[in-house]
Structures are given as C-alpha cells and as structure tokens.
Amino acid sequence: MQPRIVEVREGVLKKNDLRARRLREEFGEHAVFVVSLVSSPGAGKTAFLEKTLRDLKAVWAVGALVGDLATDCDARRLGQAGVPVRQITTGTVCHLEAQMVADALEGWDLAALDMLFIENVGNLVCPSSYDLGEALRIVLMSVTEGEDKPLKYPTIFNSADLAIITKVDLADAVGFRRAEAHRNIREVRPGLEILEPSARTGEGMEGWFRRLRELSGLGS
Amino acid sequence: MQPRIVEVREGVLKKNDLRARRLREEFGEHAVFVVSLVSSPGAGKTAFLEKTLRDLKAVWAVGALVGDLATDCDARRLGQAGVPVRQITTGTVCHLEAQMVADALEGWDLAALDMLFIENVGNLVCPSSYDLGEALRIVLMSVTEGEDKPLKYPTIFNSADLAIITKVDLADAVGFRRAEAHRNIREVRPGLEILEPSARTGEGMEGWFRRLRELSGLGS
Numbered sequence: 001m002q003p004r005i006v007e008v009r010e011g012v013l014k015k016n017d018l019r020a021r022r023l024r025e026e027f028g029e030h031a032v033f034v035v036s037l038v039s040s041p042g043a044g045k046t047a048f049l050e051k052t053l054r055d056l057k058a059v060w061a062v063g064a065l066v067g068d069l070a071t072d073c074d075a076r077r078l079g080q081a082g083v084p085v086r087q088i089t090t091g092t093v094c095h096l097e098a099q100m101v102a103d104a105l106e107g108w109d110l111a112a113l114d115m116l117f118i119e120n121v122g123n124l125v126c127p128s129s130y131d132l133g134e135a136l137r138i139v140l141m142s143v144t145e146g147e148d149k150p151l152k153y154p155t156i157f158n159s160a161d162l163a164i165i166t167k168v169d170l171a172d173a174v175g176f177r178r179a180e181a182h183r184n185i186r187e188v189r190p191g192l193e194i195l196e197p198s199a200r201t202g203e204g205m206e207g208w209f210r211r212l213r214e215l216s217g218l219g220s
Numbered sequence: 221m222q223p224r225i226v227e228v229r230e231g232v233l234k235k236n237d238l239r240a241r242r243l244r245e246e247f248g249e250h251a252v253f254v255v256s257l258v259s260s261p262g263a264g265k266t267a268f269l270e271k272t273l274r275d276l277k278a279v280w281a282v283g284a285l286v287g288d289l290a291t292d293c294d295a296r297r298l299g300q301a302g303v304p305v306r307q308i309t310t311g312t313v314c315h316l317e318a319q320m321v322a323d324a325l326e327g328w329d330l331a332a333l334d335m336l337f338i339e340n341v342g343n344l345v346c347p348s349s350y351d352l353g354e355a356l357r358i359v360l361m362s363v364t365e366g367e368d369k370p371l372k373y374p375t376i377f378n379s380a381d382l383a384i385i386t387k388v389d390l391a392d393a394v395g396f397r398r399a400e401a402h403r404n405i406r407e408v409r410p411g412l413e414i415l416e417p418s419a420r421t422g423e424g425m426e427g428w429f430r431r432l433r434e435l436s437g438l439g440s
Contacts, residue, residue: 008228041260041344041373042365068372069345092375094314094345122372124261125289125314125343144364144387145262152288152342153261155312167364173393 016130019098023133030110033216034118036132038156039140040149041122044166044199046074048140049117051199053081055209060114060218065104067096067121074119084108095126098133114218124149128156136215142167143176147184154188163189164208165196236350239318243353250330253436254338256352258376259360260369261342264386264419266294268360269337271419273301275429280334280438285324287316287341294339304328315346318353334438344369348376356435362387363396367404374408383409384428385416 027034037045049064056062063084066074075087088096088104101118110116118134120127139160141149144167150157157163163185171178185192195211197204213219247254257265269284276282283304286294295307308316308324321338330336338354340347359380361369364387370377377383383405391398405412415431417424 005228005232008225012225040262040342041369042362070374071368071371073368073371092345092349094343121345122260123314123343123345125312125341126346129312142262142364144362144390148291148293149261151291151293154290170364170390170393173390 013129016098019102020131020133023098023102024135026110027116027133027135030113032110032113033115033136033218034132034134035115035136035138035212036118036120036134037138037140038120038124038127038160039122039166040124040142040145043122043140043142043145045119045122045140046077047199048164048166048197049119050078050081051202051205052117052208053078053083055205056115056212057081057083059209061112062115062117063108063113064117064119065101066119067100069093069121090121094121094123095130096120096132097130101132115212115216124153124156128159136161138162138164140164140166141181141185143171143181144174147177147181150181150184150188157185157188157192160189160192162211163192163194165194166199168196168198168204169200233349236318239322240351240353243318243322244355246330247336247353247355250333252330252333253335253356253438254352254354255335255356255358255432256338256340256354257358257360258340258344258347258380259342259386260344260362260365263342263360263362263365265339265342265360266297267419268384268386268417269339270298270301271422271425272337272428273298273303275425276335276432277301277303279429281332282335282337283328283333284337284339285321286339287320289313289341310341314341314343315350316340316352317350321352335432335436344373344376348379356381358382358384360384360386361401361405363391363401364394367397367401370401370404370408377405377408377412380409380412382431383412383414385414386419388416388418388424389420 067088072087075085078085086104137160197208287308292307295305298305306324357380417428
C-alpha cells in the first residue's frame with residue numbers, strides 16, 4: 001500500500017480503537033457480557049446464534065446485533081427467537097466498526113441485558129482489525145470450507161478468543177479431517193480453545209453454554 | 221465513511237481501473253482469454269479450477285494465478301495439474317488488484333497462453349470493486365452457504381458475468397433450495413447465467429467447457 005493509504009487506514013483503526021474502548025467501558029458499567037462472531041459468509045453464524053438465543057433466553061436476558069451489507073433477513077430470523085435483535089446494514093462496508101455498534105445500540109437499555117451477541121458481516125479478512133468492544137471474539141469455521149482456512153486467513157484466527165467448528169453433521173459427507181483442522185488452527189494461534197457444538201442436532205450445545213457461563217462469570 | 225477516506229478510496233479504484241485497462245489491452249494483444257473467480261472462502265474455487273485446468277490442458281494452453289493472504293498451498297496444489305501456476309500472496313490485503321496481477325505475470329510469456337485463470341482471495345465483498353482486466357468474471361457459491369447469499373452480498377453478484385453453484389453433490393444433505401437460490405441470484409442480477417458443474421463427480425463439466433469455448437471464441 002502507498003504511504004498515504006496506510007496513514008489513513010491507521011487513522012481509521014485508531015479512531016475505531018478509541019470508540020471500542022468507550023463501548024467496552026459502557027458494557028462493563030452495565031455488566032453486559034459481549035460476544036462477537038466472525039466467519040466466512042454461510043459458515044452458520046446465524047443458525048448457531050439462533051439456537052444459542054433460543055436456549056439461553058430462559059436463563060439470561062440476551063440480545064443481538066447482526067451485520068450485513070444488505071437485507072434485514074437475519075434480524076427478522078433471529079427476532080423469532082423472542083429476544084431483542086437489531087440489524088446493522090453496512091451498505092458497501094465489508095466489516096462492522098465500533099461506531100456502527102454504538103449507533104445500533106442507541107436507545108437500547110443495556111442495563112436490562114446480561115449478554116449481547118454481535119454477528120459481524122461474513123468475511124474472513126477485514127473484521128479482524130476492528131475491535132467492537134467485545135469481551136469474547138469467536139471465529140466460526142464450517143467443516144465444508146476445508147481444513148486449510150486457518151493457514152490462509154491467519155489474522156482472523158489470531159485475533160479470536162475461541163474457535164467453533166460448525167456443520168459437524170456434514171463432517172463425514174465432506175471427508176472432514178478434524179485433526180488437521182485443529183492442528184492448522186493452533187499453528188496460527190497456539191492453544192486456542194476449539195468447540196464443536198451442532199446447532200442442527202443440539203449435540204455439544206450444553207458444553208458451549210457451560211463455557212459461556214464460565215467465561216462471562218454470570219450466574220444462572 | 222469520512223470524506224477523506226472516500227476520496228482516497230476513489231483514487232485507489234481509479235488507479236486500479238487504469239492499470240486494469242492496460243492489462244486488458246495486453247491480454248487482447250496476446251489473444252489470452254482471462255477468467256477470474258470470486259467467492260467466499262471455501263466455496264470450492266480451487267477444486268473447480270483444478271478440475272478445469274486438468275481437463276482443458278489437452279485442448280488449450282492454460283495457466284493460473286491464485287491469490288491468498290498467506291501460504292502457497294493453492295499454487296502447489298494447482299501446479300500438480302501440470303500447467304503453469306503462480307501464487308499471489310497479499311499479506312493483509314483482502315482482494316487482488318490489477319497491479320498485483322501485472323507483477324505476478326512479470327516474465328511470463330503471455331503469447332504462449334490461450335487462457336489464464338485468476339483465483340481471487342476468498343471474500344464475497346471487497347474483490348467486487350477491483351477490475352483485474354479479466355474478460356469474464358465468475359462468482360461461485362456453494363450449496364452449503366445458504367440460498368440468501370446473493371441478497372446479502374449483492375455487489376459481487378452484480379459485477380459477475382456468470383454464476384456457478386458448487387458442491388451440488390451436497391445439495392440433498394443440506395436441503396439446498398435450488399429454485400430459491402436461482403431466484404435470489406437473478407433478483408440482484410437479472411438474467412445472469414447460472415451453471416452447476418460438479419468438480420467432484422464431473423457432471424456438468426462438459427457444459428461448462430462448451431460455454432467457455434463459446435465465450436472465449438477459441439477453437440479446439
């Protein structure tokens with residue numbers, strides 16, 4: 001990149017970092033545990049989130065923000081889970097930024113929430129550089145994408161706090177090599193915790209909720 | 221976006237357009253038909269390209285450039301097809317640009333090629349804005365990603381000349397709704413041609429090659 005572009009990009013990131021820091025303080029003040037989800041388009045973020053919201057709403061006050069370039073399909077879909085959901089439509093912007101999250105939360109009573117999920121635009125590259133004030137960033141990767149994705153998109157795995165492998169019910173059909181996928185994830189991010197809950201069959205969801213309880217420090 | 225960012229971005233795009241125009245002229249002078257492939261990470265670009273190169277090399281002189289943030293896995297994999305392949309490693313850049321293509325072609329005898337394939341970084345957003353001098357841009361979408369992707373990522377479908385649906389052998393396993401997917405593609409890009417060749421089973425590949433022959437104007 002030319003020096004001027006780098007300079008502008010750094011300015012944008014610095015501004016985003018400052019906004020994200022303020023958001024994080026705000027989330028802390030209201031004791032809201034914030035989880036963001038990043039992945040390729042179609043890796044199953046929304047299906048995973050839908051199942052999570054439906055199951056968790058009995059225990060905690062949960063809500064979600066969902067990002068897409070266009071449409072409010074996801075907000076409508078997740079809204080059926082019976083929890084508050086707002087859509088962020090980015091237009092041509094390939095990732096969420098802290099200011100978009102702040103704008104979407106306008107008028108939302110954070111104090112009434114225990115946990116907020118933020119689903120990013122489907123993109124395995126650009127969201128990695130933008131802090132959203134989240135406490136936990138989860139990268140999802142589906143078995144259908146191929147075991148090599150962590151090696152090809154290292155930054156997004158590097159900046160995540162937890163990895164979730166999705167669509168495990170298709171593992172046999174696509175000949176998914178689990179050990180290789182785990183090895184590749186940990187090659188770019190040593191020690192990263194990996195879970196494999198299935199939103200479709202429900203298997204492993206209990207383990208995910210238990211982990212979320214531990215990480216959030218929320219009682220039940 | 222802030223005015224200054226927009227201005228810089230427009231400058232980058234304009235510079236890219238000029239470079240792409242020169243590339244297109246160069247491809248024309250050497251009678252090389254250039255096809256670019258864009259899709260989500262893991263949609264099957266490389267598997268599709270591998271099958272295509274292996275089958276076409278008996279008919280035409282084919283070659284490929286493959287883009288990734290990191291690794292040269294794809295170039296090594298495609299090189300086994302016995303055709304010239306070069307890797308473009310973008311680092312943190314989320315898309316290919318015309319200058320990267322020009323640099324990668326340095327010293328390559330274009331006159332010896334009939335057809336050049338350019339596989340972009342897996343990203344359903346950013347590559348759409350960057351002309352690479354290609355004659356044909358193909359967007360690939362796998363059945364496992366969900367039928368709604370064209371609606372959520374309209375620009376990349378809008379800027380494509382042909383859509384290919386991949387992993388059709390998994391259509392039943394994931395409950396893929398074909399008519400809905402086609403309708404969504406054509407909602408954002410009326411009349412866009414859609415093919416469904418399977419690199420895994422070989423079904424439909426003949427139709428794809430026939431179409432490529434017609435579009436390229438190359439004899440066989």
